[in-house]
Amino acid sequence: xxxxxxxxxxxxxxxxxxxxxxxxxxxxxxxxxxxxxxxxxxxxxxxxxxxxxxxxxxxxxxxxxxxxxxxxxxxxxxxxxxxxxxxxxxxxxxxxxxxxxxxxxxxxxxxxxxxxxxxxxxxxxxxxxxxxxxxxx
Amino acid sequence: xxxxxxxxxxxxxxxxxxxxxxxxxxxxxxxxxxxxxxxxxxxxxxxxxxxxxxxxxxxxxxxxxxxxxxxxxxxxxxxxxxxxxxxxxxxxxxxxxxxxxxxxxxxxxxxxxxxxxxxxxxxxxxxxxxxxxxxxxxxxxxxxxxxxxxxxxxxxxxxxxxxxxxxxxxxxxxxxxxxxxxxxxxxxxxxxxxxxxxxxxxxxxxxxxxxxxxxxxxxxxxxxxxxxxxxxxxxxxxxxxxxxxxxxxxxxxxxxxxxxxxxxxxxxxxxxxxxxxxxxxxxxxxxxxxxxxxxxxxxxxxxxxxxxxxxxxxxxxxxxxxxxxxxxxxxxxxxxxxxxxxxxxxxxxxxxxxxxxxxxxxxxxxxxxxxxxxxxxxxxxxxxxxxxxxxxxxxxxxxxxxxxxxxxxxxxxxxxxxxxxxxxxxxxxxxxxxxxxxxxxxxxxxxxxxxxxxxxxxxxxxxxxxxxxxxxxxxx
Numbered sequence: 001x002x003x004x005x006x007x008x009x010x011x012x013x014x015x016x017x018x019x020x021x022x023x024x025x026x027x028x029x030x031x032x033x034x035x036x037x038x039x040x041x042x043x044x045x046x047x048x049x050x051x052x053x054x055x056x057x058x059x060x061x062x063x064x065x066x067x068x069x070x071x072x073x074x075x076x077x078x079x080x081x082x083x084x085x086x087x088x089x090x091x092x093x094x095x096x097x098x099x100x101x102x103x104x105x106x107x108x109x110x111x112x113x114x115x116x117x118x119x120x121x122x123x124x125x126x127x128x129x130x131x132x133x134x135x136x137x
Numbered sequence: 138x139x140x141x142x143x144x145x146x147x148x149x150x151x152x153x154x155x156x157x158x159x160x161x162x163x164x165x166x167x168x169x170x171x172x173x174x175x176x177x178x179x180x181x182x183x184x185x186x187x188x189x190x191x192x193x194x195x196x197x198x199x200x201x202x203x204x205x206x207x208x209x210x211x212x213x214x215x216x217x218x219x220x221x222x223x224x225x226x227x228x229x230x231x232x233x234x235x236x237x238x239x240x241x242x243x244x245x246x247x248x249x250x251x252x253x254x255x256x257x258x259x260x261x262x263x264x265x266x267x268x269x270x271x272x273x274x275x276x277x278x279x280x281x282x283x284x285x286x287x288x289x290x291x292x293x294x295x296x297x298x299x300x301x302x303x304x305x306x307x308x309x310x311x312x313x314x315x316x317x318x319x320x321x322x323x324x325x326x327x328x329x330x331x332x333x334x335x336x337x338x339x340x341x342x343x344x345x346x347x348x349x350x351x352x353x354x355x356x357x358x359x360x361x362x363x364x365x366x367x368x369x370x371x372x373x374x375x376x377x378x379x380x381x382x383x384x385x386x387x388x389x390x391x392x393x394x395x396x397x398x399x400x401x402x403x404x405x406x407x408x409x410x411x412x413x414x415x416x417x418x419x420x421x422x423x424x425x426x427x428x429x430x431x432x433x434x435x436x437x438x439x440x441x442x443x444x445x446x447x448x449x450x451x452x453x454x455x456x457x458x459x460x461x462x463x464x465x466x467x468x469x470x471x472x473x474x475x476x477x478x479x480x481x482x483x484x485x486x487x488x489x490x491x492x493x494x495x496x497x498x499x500x501x502x503x504x505x506x507x508x509x510x511x512x513x514x515x516x517x518x519x520x521x522x523x524x525x526x527x528x529x530x531x532x533x534x535x536x537x538x539x540x541x542x543x544x545x546x547x548x549x550x551x552x553x554x555x556x557x558x559x560x561x562x563x564x565x566x567x568x569x570x571x572x573x574x575x576x577x578x579x580x581x582x583x584x585x586x587x588x589x590x591x592x593x594x595x596x597x598x599x600x601x602x603x604x605x606x607x608x609x610x611x612x613x
Binding site for chain 1: 412
């Protein structure tokens with residue numbers, strides 16, 4: 001079990017959200033799991049937390065295809081927020097489109113956060129999905 | 138030049154004298170003594186012999202001088218062209234002698250014949266070539282045209298000689314042609330096989346494959362140009378048709394790939410959900426949680442079914458390309474759809490202004506026209522502005538051959554710079570709206586495109602949106 005201060009789930013599919021929540025239960029203790037139906041909602045919440053000095057999420061589960069603001073646009077905007085903390089972002093998608101994988105690879109390079117790519121279906125969330133690779137200090 | 142021989146005939150004595158050269162021409166020995174009968178018999182039977190008898194007789198009796206090209210058969214049996222001339226000489230009012238010259242002009246005649254034959258061959262060749270041939274001077278005036286060129290321009294050679302392209306073609310075309318001419322004359326480099334378009338004064342356009350080759354005079358100075366053009370309009374037309382077909386095919390192909398992606402993505406997301414939920418169910422002991430998962434599974438199944446129905450609708454549109462179009466009255470169709478949605482419109486306090494010309498008909502597939510109008514009307518209400526009641530205005534315009542139906546609302550509007558063409562994509566939604574499934578506009582676009590038309594959108598956030606549906610009237 002890992003203690004996580006805050007988790008964002010950004011997905012417009014209630015079944016996936018249900019699944020992620022369920023799979024988190026045995027691996028994480030978290031009192032602050034937030035659900036967002038699209039990138040815009042999550043982005044607004046993130047910005048709000050920065051201005052109010054609220055704790056930022058340690059982990060984000062991010063869908064790609066969403067209305068209003070999709071996963072890629074959310075990533076772009078989020079990078080522009082210039083957040084100092086390294087956030088673990090798990091992109092979860094049913095897409096097997098190679099172009100999505102390519103985009104993930106491109107984003108990984110310029111993203112200061114840890115960007116993971118997971119194809120659906122997912123049956124289990126590992127503790128390692130909630131932990132960053134710590135730099136040797 | 139062959140040497141000129143002489144001869145002399147004494148009327149009194151009837152003696153005929155030939156000089157050595159004349160004898161040489163006849164290929165007789167120098168000792169040969171001619172007489173008139175024998176001399177005339179040297180001429181080829183037929184025209185030549187008859188002619189010489191007649192003119193010789195006339196020279197003596199009517200004092201008519203002669204100078205003729207005739208054929209003799211020499212002593213050795215060779216046929217040769219000769220120039221035979223004679224003139225009577227009088228003394229005291231009486232003809233006493235006939236004096237004449239005799240010249241072998243065989244080589245000269247042969248050369249001339251050859252030249253004439255060549256010329257005739259060339260003329261026949263140029264005239265019968267299935268190409269337009271013309272020769273222009275340095276001022277781009279036509280100095281030679283062949284039959285094809287005359288037929289193309291519907292003028293006689295006489296009418297065309299001396300004319301420039303400005304007299305025959307559209308101003309723009311003539312300008313381009315004149316520039317080409319000047320280029321060829323200046324650089325002396327031929328233009329070969331250039332695709333050109335000629336537009337005659339009457340507006341008739343023809344595609345040509347044109348070559349322009351500089352023409353030099355005997356001193357090697359450029360004196361004009363030779364033009365050869367081949368009418369490739371038919372090939373060009375075929376090419377255009379082929380290109381259109383390729384475009385259409387590649388669009389179709391793109392659509393298919395896109396559709397395959399949509400299918401695989403959507404089916405995958407459902408199947409992933411099934412797998413995940415079933416995995417949960419397998420390891421879940423808590424009865425209440427199991428029930429919850431089963432509810433979720435039912436929902437996933439419903440979602441899948443709906444997706445399949447949607448996909449099926451799209452496949453239907455793209456495969457039933459033979460559905461019959463009918464003449465449909467747009468105004469009446471709107472009224473009909475409006476009727477079927479009365480409850481929905483009343484609930485949302487919608488105002489509809491149907492300003493479509495009551496008599497306007499378009500060729501369309503009935504089910505598609507219903508669907509297009511239904512989707513655009515319900516969309517306008519779904520994406521209404523929270524601060525005002527929906528007002529929808531429907532108008533039609535005519536542009537060229539096409540009828541355009543515009544459906545405008547005063548709703549939320551959409552940031553097109555941001556979403557652009559995605560608005561017509563499948564399962565793309567842009568507003569936080571529970572009813573939004575991202576399918577209606579995708580369907581509408583497929584339906585209108587299947588009928589050979591298109592749909593465009595204008596929108597301003599917070600002001601409203603206008604959809605323009607272009608019906609293609611030309612296609613059947």
